[in-house]
Amino acid sequence: MSGVRVGVDIGGTFTDLVAFDESSGRLLHLKIPTTPRDPSKCFLEVMEALDVEVQRISIIVHATTLGTNMFLGQTGLEPPRAVLITNKGFRDIIEIGRQNRPELYNVFFTRPRPLVPRSMRIGIPCRIGPGGEEIEPLDEEEVARIARDLCGSAEVFAVSLLHSYRNPAHEKTVKEIVERECPGAVVVASHEVDPQPGEYERTSTTLVNALLRPMLSKYLSRLEARLRRRGYRGKLLVMRSSGGVADLKTAVEMPAAFIESGPAAGAIAVAYMSSLMGIDRALGFDMGGTTAKASAIIGGKPEVVPEYEVGGRVHMGRMLRGSGYPVRFPYIDLAEVSAGGGTIAWVDEGGALRVGPISAGAEPGPACYGRGGEKPTVTDANLLLGRLPRALAGGSIALSEELARKAVARVGEQLGMDPHEAAAGIIRIANTIMARALRLVSIERGHDPREFSLFAFGGAGPLHAVALAQELGVREVVVPPLPGVFSALGLLVADYRHDYYASVVKRADMVEDGEIEEKFRLLEERAVRTLRSEGVPEENIRLVRMLGMRYWGQAYELTIPYRGSVEEAVADYHAAHEARYGYSMPEEEVEIVVAKLEAVGLVQKPRLPSGQMVEHRPEPAGRREVYFEDEGWRPTPIYRREKLRPGAVVEGPAIIESYESTVLVPPGFTSRVDSWYSLIIRSEEMWG
Secondary structure, eight states: OOOEEEEEEEOSSEEEEEEEETTTOOEEEEEEEOOTTOHHHHHHHHHHHSOSOGGGEEEEEEEOOHHHHHHTTOTTOOOOOEEEEEETTOTTHHHHTTOOOSSTTOTTOOOOOOSSOGGGEEEESOEEOTTSOEEEOOOHHHHHHHHHHHGGGOSEEEEOOTTTTTOOHHHHHHHHHHHHHSTTOEEEEHHHHOOSSOHHHHHHHHHHHHHHHHHHHHHHHHHHHHHHHTTOOSEEEEEOTTSOEEEHHHHHHSGGGGTTHHHHHHHHHHHHHHHHHTOSEEEEEEEOSSOEEEEEEETTEEOEESOEEETOOEETBEEOTTSSEEEOSOEEOEEEESOSTTEEEEEOTTSOEEEEEEEOTTTTOOGGGOSSOOSOBHHHHHHHTTOSOSEEGGGTEEOOHHHHHHHHHHHHHHHTOOHHHHHHHHHHHHHHHHHHHHHHHTGGGTOOGGGOEEEEESSSHHHHHHHHHHHHTOSEEEEOSSGGGHHHHHHHHOOEEEEEEEEEEEEGGGOOHHHHHHHHHHHHHHHHHHHHHTTOOGGGEEEEEEEEEEETTOSSOEEEEOOSOHHHHHHHHHHHHHHHHSOOOTTSOEEEEEEEEEEEEOOOOOOOOOOOOOOBOOOOSEEEEEEETTTEEEEEEEEEGGGOOTTBEEESSEEEEOSSOEEEEOTTEEEEEOTTSOEEEEEHHHHO
């Protein structure tokens, strides 16, 4: 009997579910409010609301932002008590860091609070040199004494010793001693987590993993136990920040790799959909209830960066380097801004209208939800301008225009505007903020947005997408099927993914091809073993070899595909440096820092509905007055998306409503339904 695959994405405001029934080919979807203080509650609620026998479900893929929330200080997610064991004289490495100043001219800026207080950071006598040689032996008796003394006051131990990426012998011994002297404690060693040069980043990554492990382990274990009690016998997988999925064992061992799993799922969905549609360059725009996120997808693959900072500050979509805690794991390149549907509008001391960064979230939510919220939000503004229906999420959330008017009127009075003028101002400012995020992943990465299609999703994304496309000069807007739960759909199309590293740290002219080949052979053995244990057949395993390289003396490297020859890799590095920075230095020595292996296990993708396009003009389901920026109020046809078939043509102005999202087609634009049931919105001139 064919099974059902389920994706559950817990966001800051809503929890989304998409299920694919392999026997019938049907896609089922649900959206309910998130319970921020207990995410497992809304997870189980949305699973119970799914009209499918639990015994038929074969796979559940989950995305969560629990890790991010802990480092942002969410109540009830306090980090466990931890000890950092490092070399004598190096216990302050996590405070010294890289001396980045996130806000160069802010003399009052304070660095993030250290993950471990100084009293719990212990330096021990020992030293491994940069070549892997032992300079000072490990004092094992001292390590045992430290473990016994601190066992009762700490839940986790992080071990990060100098140059352990070259020789982990001391770290292995320290871990064995701590586990022996303090049974039950979580012990994480840096060579297991991040075997790469850079003691600050390696130590920070190890600490983040150590602190997250108890929380994520308890959460996933409790969630799995509750599912088992309800009769579930299938797999429970977790989305990684890199855009792949892994089983619970891997998630618990490397929790820092799963910190931004929800936003990554949206980018993976765009990659899958753009490939189906034959679109080579796509911008993903995901506007939910709390934030808006932007990503770039080129050739069917999201842009990926090797490092990010958790718990840091974001300014207009740009992470302020040095404001958070570095985590060295692959991460889909996302720009995130505080401009979701629940983002609050306010007037500052200078009398200027502002939007964000505070959000009304799921509790109490926008004023129009009638759940106690009184502050005006972007959702209230859209409702007041006639752009939203009177209920969301299939009628489960009733909207009150009167409550929205009262909330927006308070801001309007401060600005000398009527409520509708104030609402239009809120939308303009929100659009400006979100356009900056899209510029960051396109123009600031060297891409011309005019060559891209803008994929708009999330509950609020399709309301704002055309205005953002006009701002950036994007050629078209694509609103995919199920836009309001599109990230949850991304969970069902994500492949297994694991990333492995082996240190090299040698000049390229001193490295033989055979040495690199041996490192990749060992990494590939681990990768294949892991993927097989997850049930991936050999024919579905894909292994990608890469080298981290830099000019001799540089601090950061570029990742270069490895095709079997060090000489070719050096030539490719010079070309990549030229493309990235506008120059190269062929006369300079090149250093190979690390061998990287990307291991992918391909999964069967859901069959999305498709149909033959027959051009027709459907009849609207009704009309209402809608406000447009340049034309004011206009009577606007309202269409039900589920009734639109491939080939349907809808001329703006128009509103297209569905269970989980609302699409705004302004005057001068036309929407057509393609064979994949996506809405393609272009200006009338572009349609010709």
